[in-house]
Amino acid sequence: MQIQVFMGNASDGKTSKLQEIQDRLEWMGESHPIIQAGAYGGNGLLQILEVRAAAGQREILVDECNPQQILSVLEWQACTEENPDFVDLVIHLARQD
Numbered sequence: 001m002q003i004q005v006f007m008g009n010a011s012d013g014k015t016s017k018l019q020e021i022q023d024r025l026e027w028m029g030e031s032h033p034i035i036q037a038g039a040y041g042g043n044g045l046l047q048i049l050e051v052r053a054a055a056g057q058r059e060i061l062v063d064e065c066n067p068q069q070i071l072s073v074l075e076w077q078a079c080t081e082e083n084p085d086f087v088d089l090v091i092h093l094a095r096q097d
Contacts, residue, residue: 001077001086005070006094018061018094025059032057037065038096045069046076053089060089064096 006017018034025032035052037045045062052060065073070093080086 001080001089001091003073003077004090004092005065006092018063018092021059021092022061030059032059032061034061034063037062037069037093040069043072046072049073049076049091053086058088058090060091062091063094065093066096069093070095 022032022034035045035048040048045065049060049062062069062073073091073093
């Protein structure tokens with residue numbers, strides 16, 4: 001599993017980076033809606049990530065993550081290192097301002 005975190009101010013284009021990834025995936029014929037992290041608590045975000053991964057989504061885009069959510073995702077990554085279901089999973093997180 002790879003985790004990529006985009007940090008900075010909204011004006012620096014971090015959300016645009018997620019949109020660019022989403023556009024690339026759509027061009028490849030894959031639909032990946034951006035998860036709005038503000039709608040989930042730490043555990044809720046992990047649950048939706050697990051659901052998407054179990055459904056076969058290999059790249060997951062998450063916007064407006066708070067520091068605790070990012071930490072939770074990184075801890076989850078460490079706990080799933082040996083799980084072959086997550087080896088090729090890539091999660092892109094954009095931190096909220």
